[in-house]
Amino acid sequence: MLVPSNPLGGPWRPPEAIRLRALSLGAGVQSTTLALMAVQGEIGPMPDCAIFADTGWEPQAVYDHLAWLRSPDVLPFPVHIVSAGNIRDDILAAASGRRWASIPAYTRTQTPAGEIVGMITRQSTTEYKIRPIRRKMRALVGLTRKRAPRHPVVEQWIGISFDELTRVKYSSDAWQINRWPLIERGMTRRDYLRWLERRGYPLPPKSACLGCPFHSDAGWRAIRDDDPEEWADVVEVDRALRRGLRGIHGEVFLHRSATPLAMVPLTDTEKTGQADLFLNECDGMCGV
Numbered sequence: 001m002l003v004p005s006n007p008l009g010g011p012w013r014p015p016e017a018i019r020l021r022a023l024s025l026g027a028g029v030q031s032t033t034l035a036l037m038a039v040q041g042e043i044g045p046m047p048d049c050a051i052f053a054d055t056g057w058e059p060q061a062v063y064d065h066l067a068w069l070r071s072p073d074v075l076p077f078p079v080h081i082v083s084a085g086n087i088r089d090d091i092l093a094a095a096s097g098r099r100w101a102s103i104p105a106y107t108r109t110q111t112p113a114g115e116i117v118g119m120i121t122r123q124s125t126t127e128y129k130i131r132p133i134r135r136k137m138r139a140l141v142g143l144t145r146k147r148a149p150r151h152p153v154v155e156q157w158i159g160i161s162f163d164e165l166t167r168v169k170y171s172s173d174a175w176q177i178n179r180w181p182l183i184e185r186g187m188t189r190r191d192y193l194r195w196l197e198r199r200g201y202p203l204p205p206k207s208a209c210l211g212c213p214f215h216s217d218a219g220w221r222a223i224r225d226d227d228p229e230e231w232a233d234v235v236e237v238d239r240a241l242r243r244g245l246r247g248i249h250g251e252v253f254l255h256r257s258a259t260p261l262a263m264v265p266l267t268d269t270e271k272t273g274q275a276d277l278f279l280n281e282c283d284g285m286c287g288v
């Protein structure tokens, strides 16, 4: 059995028994570039499909871009859409005491020692992205409710780039391996943006849940300035969080400053304001 080489240590060597190559499609810049590079024959072999895990709360621009990717003559392989529910509805339900898969929101808690600002442990990526994609991959290779082989039969392509190396995470399942073709090519954000531009492709939108607390100040500002309806939506959810969430002490906020989103000036540059925190999302499933 050939073992795939570490993408940081040499050329990719595919295992022999692969029955399915599935591209994890976030419909953002990186995963779109990955899909289009496969179309152009620059990465191979051609994936059998792409899988988009829909949290139900992506910006409209992402859904529009996904529709373009699924339109005839763009990708030669199918794009499956899977879902574990609507994360926005589940967050609002959690404010009424229901069980939820937590997002990495911020808390402000009063303690005898003073006020503490903290971050809630993130479960949302696993619940809304990793598990539904994993379930779909197992179904596509006929492993639903079956014992999986102890060698890789599924290869999952993940669209993180060379400047996001900290997000590389190996699969814990023996039946599945992860592959990072942009990293194999040493491509950084600058490289893949140039690649898209040179071939005349539209610049894909930023893909992530609309109210993801990992947004940079620039990301929040873009929502506020470009789409008043989406801004009103995230401000409403942020306000609802203050009612308290099941199992969480203190007030909850979407912005790192632990203040109401509507009141954050968001005037700082990327350098001094809240930076994009998607590098903390070590699975490479969000924001790509």
Ligand code: SF4
Pocket: 055, 103, 104, 122, 124, 125, 128, 129, 208, 209, 211, 212, 213, 214, 281, 286, 287
């Ligand atoms: S984009 Fe943010 S809120 Fe959505 S699943 Fe990923 S980490 Fe969670």
